[in-house]
Amino acid sequence: MGDSTKFTARTSFRRLDSESRRRFLALAGGGAAGLAFALRRPDPARAETTTKINSYPFRAGVASGDPRPDSVVLWTRLITDPLDYTGGLPATDRYRLDWQVASDEGFTKIARSGTASAFAENSYAVHVVAGGLQPSRRYWYRFRIGDHVSEPASTLTAPAPNETRPLRFGFASCQNYRAGYFNAMRDAAGADLDALLFLGDFIYEYGLLQISNGRPVSGMPPEAEVTATDLADYRFRYGLYRSEGDLQAVSHNTPFISTWDDHELANDYESGPLDLDRRAAAYRAFWENMPLRRPQQPQGSDARMYRRLSYGTMAQLDVLDTRQYRDPVVGSTVPDEGGRRDPDLVMLGAEQEQWLLDGLGARRVRWNLVPQQLLLARLNTASGPDRPTQFSGGTWDGYQATQQRVFGAIGDALDAGRVRNFVALGGDVHRCYASTVPRDTLDPEGPTIGVEVTSPSVSSALDFDPEANERAQIRRTMNPLLAWADLHCGYGICDLDSDRMIIEVRGTDKVSVREDARTLARFTVADGDRRFSSVDV
Structure with a gap:
């Protein structure tokens, strides 16, 4: 329950497209607290955390989205207790996660892998664009942090541009x-x-x-x-x-x-x-x-x-x-x-x-x-x-x-x-x-x-x-x-x-x-x- 300064616009957004709205917000005064909510791209040079997570941190699960023929978005958010208003995670600047994409459920054929950072300012959410994939293929993916590994999940890429299939x-x-x-x-x-x-x-x-x-x-x-x-x-x-x-x-x-x-x-x-x-x-x-x-x-x-x-x-x-x-x-x-x-x-x-x-x-x-x-x-x-x-x-x-x-x-x-x-x-x-x-x-x-x-x-x-x-x-x-x-x-x-x-x-x-x-x-x-x-x- 924040105590932020409120800026209430009494101008309707009639015929206000996104470019016009951006001008409107700039003219409204960037000092209003809510107008500072643009998501900053976190600085990857920040030091990695050494904070250890004792409880399973993937209680929010994992998900994928917006498939293309060669890529898909992989998502997770680190939460240890969904009924804790803060998510239950030990507070720190960021956590480092590993991720894998495999062409088989047993993860014996790794197609792509990498690391990602979950930052406190983004509520420890992670968006990974896994690229270099094949069209119309099912892939399995998972995240790991410390000793904790998310449950294996699967996703499906979109067909190739010239592909015709049901x-x-x-x-x-x-x-x-x-x-x-x-x-x-x-x-x-x-x-x-x-x-x-x-x-x-x-x-x-x-x-x-x-x-x-x-x-x-x-x-x-x-x-x-x-x-x-x-x-x-x-x-x-x-x-x-x-x-x-x-x-x-x-x-x-x-x-x-x-x-x-x-x-x-x-x-x-x-x-x-x-x-x-x-x-x-x-x-x-x-x-x-x-x-x-x-x-x-x-x-x-x-x-x-x-x-x-x-x-x-x-x-x-x-x-x-x-x-x-x-x-x-x-x-x-x-x-x-x-x-x-x-x-x-x-x-x-x-x-x-x-x-x-x-x-x-x-x-x-x-x-x-x-x-x-x-x-x-x-x-x-x-x-x-x-x-x-x-x-x-x-x-x-x-x-x-x-x-x-x-x-x-x-x-x-x-x-x-x-x-x-x-x-x-x-x-x-x-x-x-x-x-x-x-x-x-x-x-x-x-x-x-x-x-x-x-x-x-x-x-x-x-x-x-x-x-x-x-x-x-x-x-x-x-x-x-x-x-x-x-x-x-x-x-x-x-x-x-x-x-x-x-x-x-x-x-x-x-x-x-x-x-x-x-x-x-x-x-x-x-x-x-x-x-x-x-x-x-």
Whole structure:
């Protein structure tokens, strides 16, 4: 609980791209404590520590991420006690770790190895970019410090640029520790995925207090019982989440491709004046605890999370950030006409939107996937078919001008043959929506450009409520493009090849207990089809 000087910006970030924000922060005055949160590159010349670690220091596990054909990020963070607010590690300037990457599980064929430093100022987190690897290969890796060796883990590199092979991605969002067990993550660990696309809300900032029908929560330090607002608060939550066994299981055999949503900072970014100190702390903790590359490292309260990953000739992934650059919402629910149609209201910011549109068709691939946080497809959220049409102001529907520009550009790229198939994957809404995406947001009966499936929440929706689920079906009667709506907790799997994509939704009835997942629905999209070819629910 720091006592830092606060700098609160009362200027909205309307049309404030990352370059403009950097100028804004400079003009705001670098003396504010939060603006000094840029991650410094530690000095490798500092003396090595001689402090000995007596307890097992890999309680946060290990992870890998952002695979390329020749490299992958390897991550760990040294923690001996996840319930200790400081992590339990003897305090020192830095620790030296050894790391190995092998082409076999027994580590008899070492492909790459090296040393890395875990610095106190980075909460003893380590990001190693292991390069010189072969495409489409499974590798095993581990870390060692003193007499302690991390459990062996494995990862998978991306295909070569000219390689064509089937792919299998998981996608998930919204894992709330106190809401329930991460049954979806345990299932994903056995799903043999090329990568898991985590679409945000990796942690929740709320105080770690017991809730009805949630996971038992006890033994938390008193500092964790209040909402996270500073760097120590966010670091503790990541350490706790990273110690969760089912999350560790999938992290130990599946590379993550991660982006954030709102709860890594605050619910809906608290839809008000922006506390830049708090934002900088949240962004720094996210970086420290995720297997991300150097371009995603934050500079103060700014970080470029949007990026593009290629998987041979089969898929291009355009990972978006729909939180950091958007204008404030015009309302939690908004009518069809009015503020949501303001042409100056932006969702992605100018730089990110242009980056997305310029990249459509930059490489000829079979499937263009857009993993992002929020519901992208049009959805009338009125309480009944006899009520006036309304939309959620916090989704893409609340930013109709941005929504229409993006949909129109995708439609043009499809018509020109630059894009062959468009599929969006979303999160945030704590339910699975399977929708066809219209080219014209004001004409849901017109031509379409592709499909979207939002992932169920890992645990945030709590135990399945059949009556609430039945009430949710009314939205299908009001939305001709909505194929399915469901409130189970779970996650999704995309299987894609040259002919089709099958999206399988898996979930459990309960997250208050450990329970095996099952298939809830399957959706098929044939190559060249701009809507679901079949729906099996």
